[in-house]
Amino acid sequence: MADPQSNARLRADAGAPTSGVIHVRTRLTADFTVISNALAQRRGSAVTIGVAVYILSLPTGTPVSIAALCAHFTEGEILISRALRELEAAGYLERRRERLSSGQIRTRTYFYDVPGGAPQPDPDGPPEPPKPPRPRKPSAAEQSTSSPVAEQAAPAPPPDQPEEPTALADADPRAVAVLASLRRVDPRLVLSEREAVRLASAVAAWLAAGVGPSRITALLTTGLPDRFLTRPAGILAFRLRETPLPAPPPVSLPPVPDRPAVLPFQTCDGCERAFRGPEPGHCRDCRGHLVGGLLRAAG
Numbered sequence: 001m002a003d004p005q006s007n008a009r010l011r012a013d014a015g016a017p018t019s020g021v022i023h024v025r026t027r028l029t030a031d032f033t034v035i036s037n038a039l040a041q042r043r044g045s046a047v048t049i050g051v052a053v054y055i056l057s058l059p060t061g062t063p064v065s066i067a068a069l070c071a072h073f074t075e076g077e078i079l080i081s082r083a084l085r086e087l088e089a090a091g092y093l094e095r096r097r098e099r100l101s102s103g104q105i106r107t108r109t110y111f112y113d114v115p116g117g118a119p120q121p122d123p124d125g126p127p128e129p130p131k132p133p134r135p136r137k138p139s140a141a142e143q144s145t146s147s148p149v150a151e152q153a154a155p156a157p158p159p160d161q162p163e164e165p166t167a168l169a170d171a172d173p174r175a176v177a178v179l180a181s182l183r184r185v186d187p188r189l190v191l192s193e194r195e196a197v198r199l200a201s202a203v204a205a206w207l208a209a210g211v212g213p214s215r216i217t218a219l220l221t222t223g224l225p226d227r228f229l230t231r232p233a234g235i236l237a238f239r240l241r242e243t244p245l246p247a248p249p250p251v252s253l254p255p256v257p258d259r260p261a262v263l264p265f266q267t268c269d270g271c272e273r274a275f276r277g278p279e280p281g282h283c284r285d286c287r288g289h290l291v292g293g294l295l296r297a298a299g
Helices: 046-057 066-072 077-090 140-144 148-153 173-180 193-208 213-221 232-242 284-298
Strands: 093-099 105-111 265-267 274-276
Touching: 046 066, 046 077, 046 105, 066 077, 077 093, 077 232, 093 232, 173 193, 173 213, 193 213, 193 232, 213 232
Parallel strands: none
Antiparallel strands: 093 105, 265 274
16 A cells, blocks of 8 residues: 655745855865955945955966966956956055065066955965065154264165155155146045055156156046046056056157268369369469459559
8 A cells, every 4th residue: 555645745944044045065175265255245236246356266386367268267368467456456456576586576576365464474386575574663752862973874775776755745846747647637536645645656757758747547447447446546546557658759869960061172273282262263262362462453
């Protein structure tokens, strides 16, 4: 005899949601990456979150340039570069220019689990370069006992590195004018005085390289994201730092003045001496004698 079957619907598990996602968890012991909810649930572009998760899953030392990311994802350079700019503006991505012992300058990329966090040393990666010690502020007693000899012994800044401006009045006025005009193109590009002072040196370098103010404005305002997740000064600093400077214009040499034509040698019809002239005749002395004789005869 067959077992009796009931047509009643099976009761759902207690505590299970009636709608939405139901997670099926699997405890991983290898090949997994820890990601903060602030990054995984970040509002905005899905491409930005995907690029961030992919970079976090890579081992230290893996190239994460735009070309390397485009070789992995199906998105193009525009979306990938925009995602990197958003991650840098949000504080997850940082690019530092560091000088090697050979004197060469290279760019190293740091990616943070939490924006603003201190980088943790990686035992498998290269050692973190030491940071310069923060200068200690002298006490009141030390300031009162300071002598001119101690002031002369203080190290001076290198002569080949220009000092950064500390006030808006010390910055290049042309660079400040370019930064102030950005808000006319995009009203969101409002900079504080401190931010303008910090960006003025980079803009001044562009101007010194021969880039016009209108060209700098176009480079800083074209293709900006629809939403700013941080202050616009971070995006402007990234563009000024990562956009290569154009080659300096060739130095034009001063025009060489035309040399006067060299007259050929002629033989004087009077004294038979050689002189330079356009045509045969008399030399200067013989012409003087002839003119003098004609004047005496006329007188």
